[in-house]
Amino acid sequence: MDLNKKNIIKTLEKITFSGEADNIVSSGVLQNVQVFGDQVDIGLLVSNPALQARKRLEVDIMKIIHSDIYEKAKIKITCEVQKKVKNPDSDNSDNSESSDVNISSEAKKILGVDSIIAISSAKGGVGKSTLTVNLAASLAKKGCKVGILDADIYGPSVPTMMDVEGYVPKAVKINDVSKIEPAESYGVKIMSIGFFTKLDQAVVWRGPMASKALNQMIFDTNWGDLDFLFLDLPPGTGDIHLSLVQALPINGAIIVSTPQNVALADARRGIKMFQQDSISVPILGLIENMAYFQAEESDEKNYIFGEAGVKYLSKDLNIEFLGEVPIYKSLREASDFGRPASLQESTDVSKVFDNISKSVVEQLLKRNKDLPPTKVVEITNLVGCSAIKK
Ligand code: ADP
Secondary structure (H helix, E strand, O other): OOOOHHHHHHHHOOOEOOOOOOEOOOOOOEEEEEEEOOEEEEEEEEOOOOHHHHHHHHHHHHHHHHHHOOOOOEEEEEEEEOOOOOOOOOOOOOOOHHHHHOOOOOOOOOOOEEEEEEEEOOOOOOOHHHHHHHHHHHHHHOOOOEEEEEOOOOOOOHHHHOOOOOOOOEEEEEOOEEEEEOEEEOOEEEEEHHHHOOOOOOOOOOHHHHHHHHHHHHHHEOOOOEEEEEEEOOOOOOHHHHHHHHHOOOOEEEEEEOOOHHHHHHHHHHHHHHHOOOOOOOEEEEEEEEEEEEOOOOOOEEOOOOOOHHHHHHHHHOOOEEEEEEEOHHHHHHHHHOOOHHHOOOOHHHHHHHHHHHHHHHHHHHHHHHOOOOOOOOOOOOOOOHHHOO
């Protein structure tokens, strides 16, 4: 058997931990598996604090991986004892938005998902969702396993852009655990807050309600194995996405802005939010959207929203510039039609997204290499994903 994440998870389903009725995978004891060559990092979260029980579990895990998969595997196990878990039914809640999301003080990891990338813009309407779906589709085209969580509670547009409007999420049983089946389109798995509301229904998601719904969508969706999970965050720097980014081990954030001054001021605010101590999500880079408009058969570029503002901002803040997307009528049309323009064959638009997705993966790999191993989920097993082949 090959030493990879899938085989390890399957093998560890044979082990139970004292005090848990289910095996360590379905009971959530197994939180994280990373494979780097012959090195395996395993993260456990247990409720039984007895040292003996933990040691026994670690030995069982090592033994079964050595006997069933690869006898020379170098296994490192980190075992965390679950701290006090908030009772969701208790009425001593302070009603703050974050209290619903921070189930444990540690960021939870989503089993099977390698890298979580948040796409953010402090200002609405700058093209955050457009870039999310096109980057996701561009990476799926290259063989990567990609998912999108559309967390834009103010206007979930991913279902329209990916042609899955009206999808009704169904419950499925995975290893006896109830999960929600995501929609799938163009090879991308999609879960959207829009699936739970009717398009013409004016739903005002209240903060705690939205946080709770998003938390469930993240952890209860049957994502399967993903190389990348993109989070299309709501615009702004509100409490909802503060709590969201604190609850998740986000590998990096991408900030989208147009080059105009008002958008840039907001972008600075958004960057500060990710960089503040309590959040500390690395910024993978900035993307300038609606960089200019060039009419067909014309050489002249019209810098409708100002020239190169995001490029200057990235220099000023010493943050990577991931690329620029001009204003394309075909990009808007493709979004409205429900087929991301990045899926087109060798058009100007698709080339732009091919380049930006390549930069995103490069920055992600660089970032994962520089980070201490325990901090975030790292990329592993991207065998079929040509985007990262050197
Ligand atoms: P946000 O998610 O930031 O609110 P959207 O992605 O929904 O913004 O984009 C707003 C509108 O602008 C959409 O109609 C979209 O099709 C269009 N749009 C975004 N970027 C571009 C672009 N580069 N060229 C043309 N239209 C664009």
